Amino acid sequence: MATSALESVAVPGIAAKRRQSVGASRFAPKRLLGLLPLVVVLVAWQIATLAEIYPPVLLPSPERVAMAFVVDYQDILFNAFASVTRVIIGVSIAFCVAVPAGLMIGRYRTLDMLSDWTIQIFRSVPPISLIPMALLFFGIGDKPAIVLIFLAALWPLLINTIFGVRGIERTLITVAKAARASEWLIFRDIILPAAMPAVFTGLRLGIGGGWLTVVTAEMIAVKSGLGYMILNAQLTFRSELIVAGIVIIGAIGLLADQGIRSLRAHVCRWQDGLTAAAE
């Protein structure tokens, strides 16, 4: 048959490469390169404390910080849990608001005209500058912190979702229209998946922003969480607990980002081999 030649023209290797890139590369030895700068920092830190460049009250040694993780693990766990819970709640609400809103604004010109200036104004306001107002309205507690995290995550999620919808190839909408697809189906099967990579970018930025905000907010507006713990450790001259807090903040940030990346790799696996990969 004339077409049998065509079957074999299917681009070979891409499918195989895709499976490989999802599974193997994360565990490749090259990945360990990422540890190198951290090791350098640790060694420099150790040398600095041995040389007593700063008094131990200000700069604790790595061993003392490690000990803090053992001695104060309950405190650290409790506060880390409080911070993480707030971020999850705040970012989740932001996600549920920003993604549908962004899909609509990206799709309909009138909504874009309506919202553009407002979005640009409000996203320029750092959430931290809203702490005094949040305190006035909500008092000390979870509420002001969650509201601030919500605001920190809302704008990057919204703007990236809109951006994602704008990037859709026009033809694909035309294809759906020619097939008489309902507006709902166009949203669900075309606009949403097409915008998904950008939504994930927004989610990464939103979680990052939310995480920065929670620590700051906890130093002022709440009596629990890692920010509160660090500030409290300063008041009681426990520098090793301050550093332990900083380490755990960084570690959770890294974990969250890695988590979102793997989720994205799974949800947007259709992109493998489409986007340019780094050499």
Next chain:
Amino acid sequence: MTGFIECRNVGKTYESASGAVEALRGINLDCAPGEFVCLLGLSGCGKSTLLQIIAGLETASDGAVVIGGHELDGPSPLTSVVFQDHGLFPWMTVRKNVAFNMKAAGVKPVERAARTDELLEMTRLTAVADRYPHELSGGMRQRVGIARALTTRPKALLMDEPFGALDAQTRGHLQEELLRIWETQRTTVLFVTHGIDEAVFLADRIVVFSPRPGRISAVVEVDLPRPRDPESPGFMALSRSLRHKLVPDLQGAPLG
């Protein structure tokens, strides 16, 4: 007898920054049920615009289009479009792409799955059903586009330079494949192309367009027996005469 697709004095004028541009003027065209009609012309002659209008994706500024006895008002359920750049959804597997038009038409999932398998079989895509479009060759992608268009059992296929982006050999294979499908399905096909040989190879009737404004300059019946041999004298003679019908356009055209 009136055609399955009828264009009655269709005209299209675009408003642009530099004034109105007349893309189509006075198009009258009838396609009989099961007929294979090629719209042939150089780029910018309005043939694709006419197809867009018949697909219900553009509105005519003048005249009317009637499909299956109903005046057109948006995309008709009786037609399916095969797009120039195949228009596959990159986040859907081949199977999901093929099923999409049925999903849009509200076909039940069970029926959808069965019909998808049937079409994958017919277009020889079963082996790649779970791949994503970018993992396929250009020719295979367009076969997915054709399979998707056929799922809803359209009475007419509207094809907008579907093989334009393919290499000559793949194009040849797909032309044969399209004729095979057409002969079994007996749908009307309206096929836009700028390839003279492609039109002669495929069509029952060739409608020649000329530009500025886009209008029909000639209609040629092709009565060569199928399968057609591009090397045969009849084929070559017809190609030559069509080339002469197209060339006068070039002489009046501004350079560049």
